[in-house]
Amino acid sequence: MEDVPLAVHGSVQNRPTLPLSTTPSLGYLSTTVCPTAGVRSDAFSNVDIVAPSLQRSIIEAKAAALLRERHVKVDWSLRDRDILSLITAGSSVNVCKICNLIDHATQYCPLQSSVQVENSSSRSYSSSNLQSVDKQGRSRVFHEGREMCNNFNNPKGCYRKVCYLLHQCTKCRATGHGAATCRKSNSNVPVHSSTSSVSSKGNKLEKPNSG
Structure with missing residues (x-):
């Protein structure tokens, strides 16, 4: 430290000075003054100083x-x-x-407004699609509240190992066959009968008596 002249009652006295980097301690505070970085506090423990x-x-x-x-x-x-x-x-x-x-x-x-228009159109389209067709675009048929299996009614049949849909014919509601092999849907196919020949009047034909 160096002595700086101090005038007291007309007389000059020497007073010690502190370096620039330190200031007197105020109670519990310890503050350092830096010319380039400003004031830095080391004693404010209850204050969060975040970069x-x-x-x-x-x-x-x-x-x-x-x-x-x-x-x-x-x-x-x-x-x-x-x-x-x-x-x-x-x-x-x-x-x-x-x-x-x-x-x-x-x-x-x-x-x-734009979202409402988009949602209403997509909602109406999806709801109508869900009620009328399946994932492959085929018409959905219901019987007694349950949906019938469209794969079962196709010529190839149902390929699922476990199917929760009804395996019934969509034409006649029978369970033994699908719509592809239903006799009611194939009305143009002639039905062969194994009974004996019948005349136009409904009587059996009789062989002529030879004697």
Whole structure:
């Protein structure tokens, strides 16, 4: 330390000076003054001083947890105050169900009209498709509340090892055959009879008497 002249009552006295890097201790505080880095505190144990990079990592981790646990996607263009309100314990998250943003409710979403039109058309198409045809586009037939197996009614038959659909003919409701081999559906095929020949009047033909 060096002595600096100090004027007291017209006289000059020498006063010791402290280096630039230190300041007098105030109670329990120990503060260091650095000309290039500003003020650094080593005694504020109850105050969290977080670097910007670490703070950004913490916010990203909280946003990732929010997406994983509540399926809410955080918009990083919003202020951190809004992100903090999302992760507050015990609070309900009011998120738009269409675009996953928190600056407006679902009923005020600008994409609501287009989504409604798309959903209504797809819903009507899917519901009509589910009620009328199966996955291969074949008509679905029901009997007594249960669906009949379209594979069973095809010429190749049902290929499933365990089939929970009804193995009944869609034409005559019989269980012994499918629609491909149903006699009612094949009405053009002549039916062969093994009975004896009958005359047009319904009487049996008699052989002429030779004697």
